Amino acid sequence: MHTSLLGLAYNIMMTKRRLTEQQARRIKAQRSHSNGEAVNDNEHGLVIARYGKQALIESRTGERLLCHLRPHLESPVAGDEVLWEPTENKGVVTALITRRNVLERPDLQGRLRPVAANIDLMLIVFAPEPAPQPALLDRYLVAAEHIDVEPVVILNKADLLVDTSQRDQLQHYAALGYRTLETHCNQADASDLHSLINGQTLVLVGQSGVGKSSLIQRLLPDASIRIGALSEVADKGRHTTTTAELFHLPEGARLIDSPGVRDFGLSHVTAGSVAQGFREFWPYLGQCRFRDCQHGDEPDCALQHAVTQGVISGERFQSYQQIVASLSQDD
Numbered sequence: 589m590h591t592s593l594l595g596l597a598y599n600i601m602m603t604k605r606r607l608t609e610q611q612a613r614r615i616k617a618q619r620s621h622s623n624g625e626a627v628n629d630n631e632h633g634l635v636i637a638r639y640g641k642q643a644l645i646e647s648r649t650g651e652r653l654l655c656h657l658r659p660h661l662e663s664p665v666a667g668d669e670v671l672w673e674p675t676e677n678k679g680v681v682t683a684l685i686t687r688r689n690v691l692e693r694p695d696l697q698g699r700l701r702p703v704a705a706n707i708d709l710m711l712i713v714f715a716p717e718p719a720p721q722p723a724l725l726d727r728y729l730v731a732a733e734h735i736d737v738e739p740v741v742i743l744n745k746a747d748l749l750v751d752t753s754q755r756d757q758l759q760h761y762a763a764l765g766y767r768t769l770e771t772h773c774n775q776a777d778a779s780d781l782h783s784l785i786n787g788q789t790l791v792l793v794g795q796s797g798v799g800k801s802s803l804i805q806r807l808l809p810d811a812s813i814r815i816g817a818l819s820e821v822a823d824k825g826r827h828t829t830t831t832a833e834l835f836h837l838p839e840g841a842r843l844i845d846s847p848g849v850r851d852f853g854l855s856h857v858t859a860g861s862v863a864q865g866f867r868e869f870w871p872y873l874g875q876c877r878f879r880d881c882q883h884g885d886e887p888d889c890a891l892q893h894a895v896t897q898g899v900i901s902g903e904r905f906q907s908y909q910q911i912v913a914s915l916s917q918d919d
């Protein structure tokens with residue numbers, strides 16, 4: 589007993605001696621990864637944007653610096669809280685603090701990639717131009733529901749409305765219980781947007797060209813240069829966002845701009861989660877005759893019945909079926 593205690597003490601001493609300062613820092617960083625507390629020699633930082641193997645970090649004092657990422661680190665994105673330490677000419681991100689949530693989407697190769705983290709609201713933007721892709725809005729709604737973030741549906745470029753179809757669509761979402769907003773970037777008054785944002789962190793998503801960056805520019809006129817500088821001029825002379833980027837509003841809110849997409853893959857979501865992403869389906873889920881009903885052509889399907897009764901719109905149901913069908917194609 590006595591000897592083993594001595595042995596233990598010796599082991600501890602040896603371990604202590606063998607730990608280099610760098611190792612100690614790493615351990616501290618790992619500890620903070622689990623409890624979210626920053627430690628002295630690893631500074632706390634907010635990820636503004638991710639550029640390939642580097643991340644633009646904002647320190648607690650508001651300074652910005654480009655940091656390398658320590659290998660094997662979980663991929664940090666705009667909105668992430670990290671620990672970092674200065675190096676000779678730059679900085680290095682040493683740990684990612686546990687996220688509250690993360691919006692992910694598959695890249696062109698089908699690999700799931702994080703887009704933005706620690707968000708309160710997801711602003712899903714659509715417009716008369718470019719014409720809305722069928723089911724894209726519903727895909728985003730499923731994604732928001734999947735990570736338990738409140739979605740808000742925004743009809744932008746309302747100055748370009750030629751008929752009532754998009755306005756009708758917006759009203760349909762409002763009737764389903766989603767918060768909605770109709771706006772356009774030439775509107776001088778942005779109070780509708782400010783009251784929606786209400787000091788929270790939000791991410792703007794939607795097709796390329798619907799005016800996500802322009803909405804941010806409208807809220808932050810002074811940031812216009814930065815928006816331009818960090819965008820890439822596409823061949824049509826248009827500024828298109830290429831990586832998610834975080835902007836601060838004076839009252840503490842954070843806006844994360846994200847690159848537009850043609851399609852939003854949901855291969856990481858199960859058919860059950862897709863159904864959960866359609867709010868008006870909730871009262872009917874679990875009510876079908878078969879417990880594993882796929883809501884296709886099974887008898888006594890509660891969802892099909894609700895569609896026939898006109899309680900669930902045929903359009904939304906088709907959109908659901910289209911998304912579920914695409915899950916098996918994505919595999």
Ligand SMILES: Nc1nc2c(ncn2[C@@H]2O[C@H](COP(=O)(O)OP(=O)(O)OP(=O)(O)O)[C@@H](O)[C@H]2O)c(=O)[nH]1
Binds near residue numbers: 771827846
């Ligand atoms: N008429 C009109 N044009 C707008 C409005 N908002 C933006 N635009 C124009 O639409 C184009 C695209 O706007 P962006 O803000 O770059 O769109 P985005 O959604 O950020 O596009 P990506 O970064 O590619 O995803 C620009 O030429 C804008 O000037 C609007 O409310 N009305």
Ligand SMILES: [Mg+2]
Binds near residue numbers: 829
């Ligand atoms: Mg943009």
Ligand SMILES: [Zn+2]
Binds near residue numbers: 881882888889891
């Ligand atoms: Zn069913």
